[in-house]
Amino acid sequence: MGLTRFLLALALFFSFSVDAQQRFITVASTTSTEQSGLFRHLLPVFEQKTGIQVRVVALGTGQALDMGKRGDADVVFVHAKPLEEKFQAEGFGVRRFEVMYNDFVLVGPKSDAAKVGGTRDIVAALQKVRTAAAPFASRGDKSGTHFAELELWKAAGIDIARDRGPWYRDTGSGMGPTLNTASGMNAYALTDRGTWLSFKNRGELVISVEGDQRLFNQYGVMLVNPARHPHVKKDMGQAFVDWVISSEGQKTIAGYKIGGEQLFFPNAGK
Amino acid sequence: MQGFSYSALDGLRLVATLDLRLWEIVGLSLAVSLSAVLAATLLGLPLGAALAVGRFPGRRVAIVALNALMGLPPVVVGLVVYLLLSRAGPLGSLGLLFTPGAMVVAQTLLILPIIAALCRQAVEDAWREYEEQLRSLGVEGLPAALTLVWDIRFSLVTAVLAGLGRACAEVGAVMIVGGNIDGVTRVMTTTIALETSKGDLPLALGLGIVLIAIVLALNAAADMVKEAAQRRVG
Amino acid sequence: MILPLRLDQASFSAGGREIIAALSLEIGAGPNTVILGANGAGKSVLMRLMHGLLEPTAGKVSWHDADRRRSRRQQAMVFQRPVMLRRSARANVLYALQAADVAAGERERRADEALREVGLTQLADRPARVLSGGEQQRLALARAWALHPEVLFLDEPTASLDPSATREIETVIKAFDASGTKIVMATHNLGQARRLGDEVIYLHQGRVLERAPVDQFFSHPASVEAAAFIKGELPWV
Numbered sequence: 001m002g003l004t005r006f007l008l009a010l011a012l013f014f015s016f017s018v019d020a021q022q023r024f025i026t027v028a029s030t031t032s033t034e035q036s037g038l039f040r041h042l043l044p045v046f047e048q049k050t051g052i053q054v055r056v057v058a059l060g061t062g063q064a065l066d067m068g069k070r071g072d073a074d075v076v077f078v079h080a081k082p083l084e085e086k087f088q089a090e091g092f093g094v095r096r097f098e099v100m101y102n103d104f105v106l107v108g109p110k111s112d113a114a115k116v117g118g119t120r121d122i123v124a125a126l127q128k129v130r131t132a133a134a135p136f137a138s139r140g141d142k143s144g145t146h147f148a149e150l151e152l153w154k155a156a157g158i159d160i161a162r163d164r165g166p167w168y169r170d171t172g173s174g175m176g177p178t179l180n181t182a183s184g185m186n187a188y189a190l191t192d193r194g195t196w197l198s199f200k201n202r203g204e205l206v207i208s209v210e211g212d213q214r215l216f217n218q219y220g221v222m223l224v225n226p227a228r229h230p231h232v233k234k235d236m237g238q239a240f241v242d243w244v245i246s247s248e249g250q251k252t253i254a255g256y257k258i259g260g261e262q263l264f265f266p267n268a269g270k
Numbered sequence: 271m272q273g274f275s276y277s278a279l280d281g282l283r284l285v286a287t288l289d290l291r292l293w294e295i296v297g298l299s300l301a302v303s304l305s306a307v308l309a310a311t312l313l314g315l316p317l318g319a320a321l322a323v324g325r326f327p328g329r330r331v332a333i334v335a336l337n338a339l340m341g342l343p344p345v346v347v348g349l350v351v352y353l354l355l356s357r358a359g360p361l362g363s364l365g366l367l368f369t370p371g372a373m374v375v376a377q378t379l380l381i382l383p384i385i386a387a388l389c390r391q392a393v394e395d396a397w398r399e400y401e402e403q404l405r406s407l408g409v410e411g412l413p414a415a416l417t418l419v420w421d422i423r424f425s426l427v428t429a430v431l432a433g434l435g436r437a438c439a440e441v442g443a444v445m446i447v448g449g450n451i452d453g454v455t456r457v458m459t460t461t462i463a464l465e466t467s468k469g470d471l472p473l474a475l476g477l478g479i480v481l482i483a484i485v486l487a488l489n490a491a492a493d494m495v496k497e498a499a500q501r502r503v504g
Numbered sequence: 505m506i507l508p509l510r511l512d513q514a515s516f517s518a519g520g521r522e523i524i525a526a527l528s529l530e531i532g533a534g535p536n537t538v539i540l541g542a543n544g545a546g547k548s549v550l551m552r553l554m555h556g557l558l559e560p561t562a563g564k565v566s567w568h569d570a571d572r573r574r575s576r577r578q579q580a581m582v583f584q585r586p587v588m589l590r591r592s593a594r595a596n597v598l599y600a601l602q603a604a605d606v607a608a609g610e611r612e613r614r615a616d617e618a619l620r621e622v623g624l625t626q627l628a629d630r631p632a633r634v635l636s637g638g639e640q641q642r643l644a645l646a647r648a649w650a651l652h653p654e655v656l657f658l659d660e661p662t663a664s665l666d667p668s669a670t671r672e673i674e675t676v677i678k679a680f681d682a683s684g685t686k687i688v689m690a691t692h693n694l695g696q697a698r699r700l701g702d703e704v705i706y707l708h709q710g711r712v713l714e715r716a717p718v719d720q721f722f723s724h725p726a727s728v729e730a731a732a733f734i735k736g737e738l739p740w741v
Binding site for chain 3: 399400402403405406407408409413417421422502503
Binding site: 026031034035039040055056057058069070071072173174175176177179180183195198199200201202229231 | 356357358359362363365367368449450451452454464466467468469470471
């Protein structure tokens with residue numbers, strides 16, 4: 001009696017872990033990409049064509065690349081070009097391909113204490129936020145978005161590490177929670193358009209600044225280097241990389257819309 | 271700002287429309303947590319009982335340590351299991367990371383101390399009553415411990431339910447070792463976390479209510495089974 | 505044969521107090537041995553030293569058969585309050601037989617025989633814990649009977665029972681005696697000692713003050729303390 005139960009438990013346990021039937025790859029990507037809903041739209045097309053299941057683990061950019069370094073992913077798909085190039089240079093990735101770009105927008109309270117509404121100049125807008133010491137919610141989590149935000153402060157001539165005051169709030173969390181905080185505090189925040197379009201807890205927040213070239217956010221895809229990690233599924237991983245930059249993949253990316261608006265602009269090979 | 275009850279009703283309505291995907295998530299949550307409870311019970315009951323009945327140097331230290339481990343932060347367990355199962359780690363070749371199997375392992379480790387420590391206390395109390403008679407019959411050590419565990423099984427149901435509650439409620443461990451992969455390792459708690467971070471609070475709340483209802487149902491079922499069985503053996 | 509049991513200057517101390525003091529004693533086969541003494545005299549501790557539930561803090565307790573497992577198997581003990589597992593009456597007897605490594609088929613036979621001997625056949629399938637105090641004590645005796653022990657220890661077996669239950673228990677003890685089992689019983693019930701005992705060991709403050717055939721002990725106690733005890737007066741402890 002006791003033995004039967006024990007064997008049943010073992011069988012149950014192993015039925016979970018042995019994925020012998022299913023062909024799959026693991027892709028490390030970012031939370032903002034997943035939360036935009038792109039993968040739900042993009043991956044079924046690839047899966048149906050090749051029979052390869054794509055399992056996306058969504059983390060911050062730093063963590064996603066770290067996953068690639070440890071060999072826990074077959075492909076990395078993130079948006080932080082300098083970090084990606086370093087990843088490739090250090091031999092963790094085979095070759096970086098540009099895939100698509102989306103853009104960031106600055107959101108802020110309708111009441112617009114810093115008076116940035118209506119400009120297309122993100123740098124000027126950030127300077128106004130700093131001058132007015134208006135509340136600003138930053139991700140502070142070493143993500144691609146956080147990285148982009150820091151670059152923009154630098155472009156505005158502001159040393160944010162030194163010039164920050166109580167108005168600058170480091171949430172240390174993902175895009176969604178940061179927007180939750182911004183919404184709750186009526187603060188400004190830099191967010192990718194995709195997350196913003198699906199974000200439902202806006203409160204009084206609206207888009208304050210958009211369209212500046214400097215707000216464009218480039219995505220890259222890389223196969224994790226099988227020379228470094230022999231167990232990497234290099235054929236299936238390469239198939240995914242090839243498809244994403246192929247004309248079919250690129251067209252599928254362009255076809256993803258929220259409320260009629262295109263979110264991602266394919267630019268592989270351009 | 272919507273009222274709490276309005277959000278909750280809204281949420282339940284949203285939940286009702288999710289059907290298939292929701293039930294997949296619920297099914298996986300139950301499969302993972304129930305497997306972990308089963309494994310932790312099979313390991314934890316003998317461990318706790320042996321600790322209760324045994325006499326060896328360092329026993330008090332072991333008991334204190336076991337009690338302390340009941341408070342293991344789930345996210346720490348997740349991190350440790352991740353490092354073990356990562357390809358860069360010692361058990362990477364098992365390929366368990368980002369599968370439900372890894373989630374079961376992490377949750378088992380998390381709730382094992384709870385079940386073992388509570389069992390230890392219950393068996394120790396029972397040992398005081400049974401010790402002389404069992405030793406008179408020549409039953410000592412592990413056989414005595416297991417006899418006690420079976421005899422006080424109805425009190426141990428509470429320990430097992432405590433473990434089940436912890437497993438169903440935690441998000442830190444399964445998030446890290448499972449990766450919250452859509453359709454593969456996404457469970458109720460990680461979905462609630464995800465929907466909250468996406469700002470979809472009514473949906474998150476609705477899912478939360480479903481989760482609590484399920485745990486309540488499990489506890490009610492356990493209570494009924496226990497009562498029926500208890501009536502049969504006094 | 506595990507008898508005789510020999511205690512050699514055996515002492516037992518706990519919590520800073522010496523409960524049994526350098527006691528030397530030999531218990532042989534044959535007469536029913538009754539251990540008498542006031543509360544706190546050390547009867548229970550002495551019983552447990554003899555049965556092996558306690559180790560002496562000084563001195564030795566040894567059976568004729570040096571093999572500990574064999575000597576344990578030839579003894580059984582019934583306590584003042586019976587401890588039953590949460591199972592049926594029969595299952596409790598079977599448990600003891602299984603612990604004694606009795607073969608499966610033989611177990612069933614012995615269990616049924618033991619339950620018949622104590623008159624519990626009708627209640628055999630009831631949960632042991634719902635039986636009355638007297639019935640549970642009879643079940644404890646059945647459990648001991650099934651083991652066919654050479655020595656049966658009883659520590660105040662009827663102290664918690666009413667007179668009619670007490671009579672039932674004494675009947676079973678007499679049956680044990682008739683079947684050749686050595687009886688060693690601690691009691692503070694003087695009437696019971698007279699009814700069941702052949703020899704008396706009188707214990708006072710951890711020491712054996714007297715050992716005599718039962719009639720002689722009650723008619724001509726050799727010590728002042730024993731005389732006072734028989735008269736029912738509490739000795740100054």
